[in-house]
Amino acid sequence: MKGLCILxxxxxxxxxxxxxxxxxxxxxxxxxxxxxxxxxxxxxQCLQHKPQFVVVVNEEKAVQFKQKISASAISGIEILTGSxxxxxxxxxxxxxxxxxxIVGAAGLLPTLAAAKVGKTILLANKEALxxxxxxxxxAVRDSGAHLLPIDSEHxxxxxxxxxxxxxxxxxxxxxxxxxxxxxxxxxxxxVEQLKTVTPEQAVAHPKWDMGRKISVDSATMMNKGLELIExxxxxxxxxxxxxxVIHKQSIIHSMVDxxxxxxxxxxxxxxxxxxIAHAMAWPDRFDSGVEPLDIFEVGHMDFxxxxxxxxPCLRLAYEAIKAGGIMPAVLNAxxxxxxxxxxxxxxxxxxxxxxxxxxxxxxKPTSAKTLAQVLEADxxxxxxxxxQIQNLxx
Ligand code: NAD
Ligand code: MG
Numbered sequence: 001m002k003g004l005c006i007l008x009x010x011x012x013x014x015x016x017x018x019x020x021x022x023x024x025x026x027x028x029x030x031x032x033x034x035x036x037x038x039x040x041x042x043x044x045q046c047l048q049h050k051p052q053f054v055v056v057v058n059e060e061k062a063v064q065f066k067q068k069i070s071a072s073a074i075s076g077i078e079i080l081t082g083s084x085x086x087x088x089x090x091x092x093x094x095x096x097x098x099x100x101x102i103v104g105a106a107g108l109l110p111t112l113a114a115a116k117v118g119k120t121i122l123l124a125n126k127e128a129l130x131x132x133x134x135x136x137x138x139a140v141r142d143s144g145a146h147l148l149p150i151d152s153e154h155x156x157x158x159x160x161x162x163x164x165x166x167x168x169x170x171x172x173x174x175x176x177x178x179x180x181x182x183x184x185x186x187x188x189x190x191v192e193q194l195k196t197v198t199p200e201q202a203v204a205h206p207k208w209d210m211g212r213k214i215s216v217d218s219a220t221m222m223n224k225g226l227e228l229i230e231x232x233x234x235x236x237x238x239x240x241x242x243x244x245v246i247h248k249q250s251i252i253h254s255m256v257d258x259x260x261x262x263x264x265x266x267x268x269x270x271x272x273x274x275x276i277a278h279a280m281a282w283p284d285r286f287d288s289g290v291e292p293l294d295i296f297e298v299g300h301m302d303f304x305x306x307x308x309x310x311x312p313c314l315r316l317a318y319e320a321i322k323a324g325g326i327m328p329a330v331l332n333a334x335x336x337x338x339x340x341x342x343x344x345x346x347x348x349x350x351x352x353x354x355x356x357x358x359x360x361x362x363x364k365p366t367s368a369k370t371l372a373q374v375l376e377a378d379x380x381x382x383x384x385x386x387x388q389i390q391n392l393x394x
Contacts, residue, residue, distance in 0.1 A: 002028050003094045005053075005119075007086060007110055008101035009033035010041045012211045013124045013150065016272045017099050018045060020280060023287055028280065032089035034102075039065040046074055053078050053092070055085045057106075086110035091117050097280070099150070100125040103213050104336050105378055108132060112371070118143035122279045124150040126230045127336070131329040132374050137168045137233055147234070148279035153179055153227055154234055155275030156253035156266035161235070170236040176243060176257035177231055181306065182207045182270075183246040184219040191310055197349035199342060207250040207270045216339045217313075220352050221306065225317020226335075229328050232321055239321045244314065246304045251293070269293055312353040316360065325365035326377035333381035334359035334388075341389050351392055358388045 004021065008014045014033075021028045034055035035042045042065065046054060054077055056062035062081035069077060080088060083106065090098050090110040098114040099122045100107055107125035112132060115121055116139045123129060129136050140147045147167040149155045157179075161171050185206055186194060203215040210218070217223035224244055231242055245255075250270040257263045268274045269290055277288030308315040313335070320331040338355040341347045347355065362384045368374050 001026070002096040002120075003031040003092075004028045004097050004099065005032040005034075005089050005092065005095045005114075006030070006099045006101060007034050007090060007107060008036075008099075008103065008125070009045055010035040010038040011101055011103060012209065013101035013272060013276070014099070015041075017101065017122075017276050017280075018049060020273050020277045020288055021049065023289055024280075027286070028097075031092060031095050034086055034089060036102075036106075037061050039068060043068050043072065046077060047072065050074070051077060052094070053080065053089045055080045055089055057081065057083055057086065083109070087113040090114040090119070096120060097122060099276075100128060101150075103127070103211055105131060105333065112136060112139060115139040115145050115147070116143055118145045120146040120148065122148050122150050122276070126151055126226050127332050129233055130226050130229045130332050131378060132371065133229075133233055133328060133368065135368070135371055135374065140168060146282075148282055149230075149234055150272070150275050150279055151227060151230060152270070152272065152275050153254040154230060155278055156180075157231065157235060157256055159266045159278065160254070160256040160264035167234045168236060173259050174235070174237075174256050175259050176241050177235060177237060178243050178245050178255035178257060178263070179224065179227060179231055180245050180247040180250070180252055180254050181221065181224045182218065182250045183248055183306070184221060184223075186219055186310075187246065187248060194310075195348045195350040199345065202342070202349060206248075208272075212343060213336070213339055216342060216352075217335070220313040220349070221311035222313035222317065222335050222339075222352070222356075224306070224311075225314045225320075226332065228314075228317050229321045239318055244306050246306050247301060249298060249301050251298050251301060267293060313356065316353065316356055320360065323365040326363065326368045326373065327360065327365045329368060329374050329377045330360055330363045330381040331356060333378045334385040337382050337385035337389070347389055347392060351389075355385055355388045355392070358391075359385045 030049040032053040097120040100111040108128040202219040255265040273288040320327040334356040338352040
């Protein structure tokens with residue numbers, strides 16, 4: 001029986017994780033759940049899973065949540081608030097595994113804290129890894145933590161790696177990774193129409209049901225850019241050894257090309273419960289609740305190269321990882337600000353890449369050896385991106 005902490009329990013990944021947990025009460029016990037704002041859903045989750053600890057980051061919401069809990073039939077839950085409490089629950093003695101499912105930079109500190117004390121990290125929060133890069137991977141190595149990717153592509157690559165493979169190590173027989181992408185909702189939209197895309201159109205993903213931020217990232221393909229950086233770190237590969245492949249059916253979730261010419265692929269229905277169940281059961285397997293793949297319904301599969309003209313964010317991610325140092329953190333911070341601004345209808349869809357590129361141009365790829373350097377680059381890049389957004393609207 002393993003103790004589980006879910007950082008970001010009320011999000012799309014958090015909800016899918018609890019769905020898998022409910023199928024395996026003999027394998028996992030929920031110790032802690034965290035949320036930012038959605039206390040209605042959090043209360044339902046508490047009724048069902050009876051955690052020992054809950055974090056509501058937003059302090060006003062935490063007060064309201066305490067009232068809801070007192071009025072309910074639940075007792076014995078310790079309710080904490082503020083972002084530092086995320087680290088407290090992620091490092092609790094009785095927690096074995098931490099599902100890192102907070103979106104964006106907000107997930108970095110608790111995920112890193114859990115890695116430092118050797119918890120098994122189920123990593124969905126790609127932004128945390130992109131920002132902190134080698135610092136995160138070193139923390140995992142130093143503590144001997146297991147790091148299991150939840151991002152469907154990285155989970156697929158992990159499954160295609162040689163037996164006994166641990167994230168961060170080099171698999172010399174693997175010469176290339178084929179990182180698949182659905183291409184998002186605008187794969188075929190005429191490029192000149194992209195500037196009029198609305199937030200509602202951008203978050204309507206054809207294959208995956210996800211949070212708003214990652215849905216916009218999928219539409220710009222910055223999601224694949226962040227995943228490219230994530231893959232370089234998780235699998236100790238150079239960016240040149242990673243080829244992004246648009247595969248619109250989203251049945252193959254990525255492939256590994258070996259030196260003997262064998263290409264291994266992991267396939268399955270596009271449902272995040274598959275990688276979640278894989279990582280939770282690892283090195284065993286258990287039921288995820290997902291329907292078996294109907295290969296006849298799939299019928300055929302297509303593959304194409306992405307256009308960097310249509311998807312400039314993908315080009316920017318290649319540039320950031322090649323430049324190294326603080327640049328992936330700068331890319332990520334500028335993207336978070338630009339996406340939020342787009343979702344608030346302050347900038348156009350095509351301005352997202354413009355803001356990120358202009359922000360990146362304001363920085364030099366200085367080294368990112370300490371967490372303080374990363375956090376400073378993150379803050380400065382956010383300010384620079386805000387400035388670039390104001391310049392756009394003048
Ligand atoms: P979401 O928006 O649905 O949920 C985000 C969660 O993070 C919520 O529980 C929210 O309460 C919490 N959160 C947000 N801001 C916070 C803050 N400032 N402090 C504390 N908690 C905060 O997002 P999601 O789609 O579940 O994605 C979560 C992460 O998983 C992202 O990094 C995303 O890139 C990654 N991911 C998601 C999917 C997917 O299918 N949804 C697939 C692969 C990777
Ligand atoms: Mg993915």
